Amino acid sequence: MSMTSTDSNGALPRHYLKPCLLLLLAEGPSHGYELLEQVRRMGIKGAEPGGLYRYLRAMEKEEMVSSWWEPSQAGPARRTYVLTEYGRNGLNESVQSLRDVREILVTLLDRFDTLPTKVAVSRP
Amino acid sequence: MSMTSTDSNGALPRHYLKPCLLLLLAEGPSHGYELLEQVRRMGIKGAEPGGLYRYLRAMEKEEMVSSWWEPSQAGPARRTYVLTEYGRNGLNESVQSLRDVREILVTLLDRFDTLPTKVAVSRP
DNA sequence: GCCTATAGATGTATATTGTATCTATCCGGT
DNA sequence: ACCGGATAGATACAATATACATCTATAGGC
Numbered sequence: 215m216s217m218t219s220t221d222s223n224g225a226l227p228r229h230y231l232k233p234c235l236l237l238l239l240a241e242g243p244s245h246g247y248e249l250l251e252q253v254r255r256m257g258i259k260g261a262e263p264g265g266l267y268r269y270l271r272a273m274e275k276e277e278m279v280s281s282w283w284e285p286s287q288a289g290p291a292r293r294t295y296v297l298t299e300y301g302r303n304g305l306n307e308s309v310q311s312l313r314d315v316r317e318i319l320v321t322l323l324d325r326f327d328t329l330p331t332k333v334a335v336s337r338p
Numbered sequence: 339m340s341m342t343s344t345d346s347n348g349a350l351p352r353h354y355l356k357p358c359l360l361l362l363l364a365e366g367p368s369h370g371y372e373l374l375e376q377v378r379r380m381g382i383k384g385a386e387p388g389g390l391y392r393y394l395r396a397m398e399k400e401e402m403v404s405s406w407w408e409p410s411q412a413g414p415a416r417r418t419y420v421l422t423e424y425g426r427n428g429l430n431e432s433v434q435s436l437r438d439v440r441e442i443l444v445t446l447l448d449r450f451d452t453l454p455t456k457v458a459v460s461r462p
Numbered sequence: 463g464c465c466t467a468t469a470g471a472t473g474t475a476t477a478t479t480g481t482a483t484c485t486a487t488c489c490g491g492t
Numbered sequence: 493a494c495c496g497g498a499t500a501g502a503t504a505c506a507a508t509a510t511a512c513a514t515c516t517a518t519a520g521g522c
Contacts, residue, residue: 230439230443237449240453241449257442263500263502264480265478288489290488291501292499293501314381316443321381388471388510388512392471410518414470415469416468466519467521468517469516472513472514477510479508479509480505480508481507482505484502484503484504485503490496
């Protein structure tokens with residue numbers, strides 16, 4: 215643990231970045247830099263280039279995605295990624311586990327909301 | 339990354355275990371062993387004693403909780419934990435960030451559900 | 463005495479992260 | 493021609509976190 219310094223993130227990398235990238239690629243081919251912005255727009259603020267490029271390469275090693283270089287009309291060449299058949303399956307599974315997470319989350323938040331109020335001062 | 343072996347967890351420790359423990363303690367004092375079972379009952383299957391006890395100690399160092407030994411009528415003594423005032427604040431903040439996470443999750447799942455179906459075979 | 467359930471804690475190898483840093487290309491301005 | 497900024501991708505390394513196994517100890521049943 216340690217919980218030392220910046221505890222207030224919202225990054226949640228390994229559990230959200232991966233399904234998030236798979237989803238975005240299921241919506242269409244893309245490249246790292248663009249995915250980074252899309253991921254950030256989705257609200258995952260902690261997304262950072264280092265991790266993102268790593269995940270993409272790792273997913274390629276896993277054969278969830280495949281990629282190739284593509285020249286850009288303006289700027290350096292990009293590595294375009296597409297979801298593989300296997301990756302689409304991975305997305306399905308990933309999503310199923312996210313549904314489970316959502317349920318746990320909802321339960322937890324409900325329980326929080328029904329927590330008895332701190333000091334219920336009796337007002338006569 | 340690596341995503342080597344068991345990717346199919348559901349553990350989600352650092353982001354759920356902490357708020358979860360804070361919530362459970364907000365519901366009333368408890369001790370590690372019991373919290374472990376409660377956490378598991380909540381659906382967090384990956385919870386394991388090692389991590390849990392460490393989180394509790396870490397939270398105590400942070401003064402989110404405080405604890406003392408209490409003899410048990412049957413079995414070894416227990417370390418009873420209660421939420422501190424500061425811990426209650428921590429819970430509030432934790433919950434707020436979980437709400438954010440829930441929203442991202444819902445968005446993501448919605449987007450998944452509206453994904454165009456793979457191969458829409460036209461049936462004449 | 464021995465076994466099991468309860469209870470808490472620690473050691474350690476490995477995995478994951480955050481951060482900084484590096485390379486390179488294209489474009490606009492001067 | 494040269495510079496700086498935006499775009500694009502990648503990697504190295506230290507710091508953290510996690511999973512897993514292991515260890516201690518107590519009470520109760522047999």
